[in-house]
Amino acid sequence: MNKKDKSEEINEMIPKEQEIQDVQDLESDLNTQPEEIKSIEDQLQQDLDIEKDKFLRLFAEFENYKKRTTKERMDLFKTAGQEVMVALLPIMDDFDRALKEISKSSEKELFKGVDLISNKFKETLKSKGLQEMKTKEGDAFDAEVHDAITQIPAPNKKLKGKIIDVVEKGFKLGDKIIRHPKVVVGN
Numbered sequence: 001m002n003k004k005d006k007s008e009e010i011n012e013m014i015p016k017e018q019e020i021q022d023v024q025d026l027e028s029d030l031n032t033q034p035e036e037i038k039s040i041e042d043q044l045q046q047d048l049d050i051e052k053d054k055f056l057r058l059f060a061e062f063e064n065y066k067k068r069t070t071k072e073r074m075d076l077f078k079t080a081g082q083e084v085m086v087a088l089l090p091i092m093d094d095f096d097r098a099l100k101e102i103s104k105s106s107e108k109e110l111f112k113g114v115d116l117i118s119n120k121f122k123e124t125l126k127s128k129g130l131q132e133m134k135t136k137e138g139d140a141f142d143a144e145v146h147d148a149i150t151q152i153p154a155p156n157k158k159l160k161g162k163i164i165d166v167v168e169k170g171f172k173l174g175d176k177i178i179r180h181p182k183v184v185v186g187n
Contacts, residue, residue, distance in 0.1 A: 081128055081129075081173070082173055082176075082178055085125065085128070085130055085171070085173055085178060086178055086179065088125060089171060089178075089179055091121070092118075092121065092122065092125070093168065093169070095114070095117070095118040095121065095122075096118075098114055098118075099111070099114060099115060099118060102114055129173050129174050130171055130172075130173055131171065131172045131173075132169055132170075132171055133145070133169065133170035133171060133172055133177070133181055135163065135166050135169070135170060135181040135183065136163070136166065137159075137162075137163055137164060137165065137166070138158075138159065138162055138163065139162065139163045140161070140162055140163075141161055141162060141163055141183065141185045145170070145177065145180065145181070146163065146170070146180060146181055146182075146183045146185075147170075147180040147181065147182045147183065148183055148184070148185045149167060149182045149183070149184065150184050150185075151184070151185045151186070151187045152164060152184060152185075152186060152187070153186065153187065154186030154187060155186070159186040160186055160187060161185070161186065161187070162185070162186055163183045163184070163185060163186075164183075164184045164185065164186045165183065165184040166181055166182075166183050166184075167182040167183065167184060168181065168182040169181055170182075
């Protein structure tokens with residue numbers, strides 16, 4: 001071989017070594033790519049799981065909000081007229097006092113007229129949710145429900161700690177007490 005042939009041969013070998021290196025690099029890239037793809041896929045799956053969790057929590061929170069606001073709205077409707085009802089209770093008391101006094105007189109037609117108006121007034125308030133609290137003499141005193149205005153010595157031992165007299169009726173609007181019955185308690 002001559003010098004020229006040797007140099008060509010060397011030149012041919014160098015690119016072949018470079019090509020071998022390039023092929024090896026490609027093989028290593030191909031081998032590492034599935035690992036990279038798997039790690040990217042795992043990362044995306046984790047991100048998806050995190051977002052699903054956020055969505056579910058947000059959805060649950062929104063459902064709780066809807067339930068709470070619906071309950072609050074229902075409670076508001078039940079007691080929306082509370083101020084008006086409280087303002088009308090003294091008028092109902094006045095009707096009761098008037099009926100008591102008119103019944104003592106000889107005016108039977110006047111009594112019937114006032115009684116009709118009183119009953120209509122009471123029925124209208126009852127249809128709007130107002131309920132009279134049934135409290136009578138001899139009932140046990142309950143500080144949560146009754147408002148004791150005074151205590152007097154009990155006329156007999158059975159009435160100790162019990163209601164002796166009801167001074168003012170109590171009323172509920174729905175389940176809420178809007179006026180506690182005012183009572184006299186025996187001690």
